[in-house]
Amino acid sequence: MQVPEVPKEIPRIEDPGIDQRLEEISLEEVERVIVETLDKEAAARLKVYLETCVHCGLCSEGCHYFLSHDKDPRYAPVSKVKQTLWEMARRKGKVDKEFLRNAARIAFLECGACRRCSMYCPFGIDIAYMTMLVRRIFHKLKMVPQNLQDTVNSHSVTMNQMWVQQDEWIDTLQWQEEETRDEYPAARIPLEKEGAEIMYSVIGPEPKILAQLLGNISLIMTAAGYDWTMPATDGWDNSNMAMYSGDFEIMARVEKLHWETAQRLRVKRVVMGECGHAFRGAVYDGPRWLGWTEPPIPMVHAIEFYYELLKEGRIKVREKYKKPVTIQDPCNTVRGRGLGDKLRYIMDMLCEDFRDVNPNQEHNYCCGAGGGLINCGPNWKKVRMWGNRVKAEQLEATGAQIVCTPCHNCHSGIEDIIGHYKLGMHVKFISEILVEVMEKP
């Protein structure tokens, strides 16, 4: 492992989404938006959290940014709130542009809302909630990192994250079905099958840049004998970057279409691919904004699904994976759904040499890519890398060659960390390992 040098002061990173907006915006508008958001959209929780925090600093241990920056006080969760919400609330919105530039960097790039800090605060204060509140303010100020806003624009126009047009979507599915049938003639990707048991939904990047994963699931579903389908219409994308830019209205529109699509197909449950934030958006954040306590149809994360497959013996392992494997506990599926045990069951079933990380399960460190971080763009990559040395150390300590990442953001984030810190490892999704070791009838 190599540790490239980290500057004491983060250099100013250019981002037109923030820089240009800072030039145009008036301080009156800033004041108005901040006051309006804090008064109308945040009430009891913000008030209680700000009153209850006794400035003890115990949350600092929870944050990989703090630990990776050698305990620089500015990176503790409470410090992030101090540099954003405390000032905004105290000054009643009368903040200046340099403050805003700094606060934007903190809220969008130096906190991924992974919620690890809430497990270290004795009061259980939801610091991630406060980061999201700051992002909400920035969204309303129209000051969002450009790449992230472009992704949200894509959601708004095409209802998916990657500007995939409807005909491209269908073409990609049919292409992957064809490819898979070369090896396994019975494989199918049934489209628009009403009344199927399962609707499989994927995240935006899959048809665009990871199409082989669609082929994988076709093989797995057919081998396991499930009655499944995929939509041919918009509403196939379960990802939701609007959730992370503070654009809760678009977030809700995307989730609404996703659930309406599942309802249109009258499926019993929705199984989703390996993504973390998509689960959070579809099962928690989206429904809440829509006024539901839970989604209309149960959603099953890939981890739960593969667990079910293996436990029920629907798929048998031909020969276990030989290389030493470790895992990433994605925040949104482990802290966000308690799926750590099931993930380990899968690893034990598929791998001969599985090595756990430490700290693990709910205490695992964030990958530094989720929470909208990586979507802010390559210009911000160094900030993410500098903030996650502990992740590299954690992975290196396992001695593994492969990191299994059941989440798209974690996959990219860990890949970046492996590259930046020269760990010499590779990342794989569960489905990639499964397809290699499974018995194909």
Add this chain to the structure above:
Amino acid sequence: MYDFISGPLVWVAFLVFFGGLLYKFVTTYAAARREKVVLPTFSLKHGLRSLAHWVIPFRNRNTRLRPIFTLVSFGFHTCLLVTPLFLMAHNVLWRRAFGVSLPSIPDPLADVMTVIVILGGAFFFARRIAVPVVRYVSDWKDFVLLLVAVAPFVTGFLSTHQVLPGEKLLILHIVTGVAWLVIIPFTRIVHMLWYPFTRAFMGSEFGAVRHARDW
């Protein structure tokens, strides 16, 4: 002077203390109802489960990572709450005024507990200066609050042991005690009221909603 301080002023102190806490609770509850997600999230079982893992030391990861802080903090808070309630001198006053009182602890024990509070307070004060991240997020109010919280214990200890003869220390003790009570609802010491609710909320968020553990 003593009659006023130990009479009407104490009434004012308790009225402001209870009244203030009630006001805070009622207004926050109303705000929580408006913020539709909050109240439906609470789950008694998961809230209590989380509280059990945080009220008992070393049942969560952070206390295990910080054993000294944990012991000092638990010692400080326990003694802070127990001493004023079960001190014999206080119970005598209650009995005289209303005919009822709580059971009392022996005075030597109360002495030890008072000293623990004072030393704990000194530890927190030093920590707020010495530990960089704590210093970064502290302001003058944090230091003043700590002094106000510990002052009744200092003056009480000195008064009981008659370090200065006469009533002066006793009057100072009552005045600092009154100050302690009236600031609670209106400063960060209100964490005493909110602690079980924020903990139960996070326990419910993690436990009931997300099927995960928050310790």
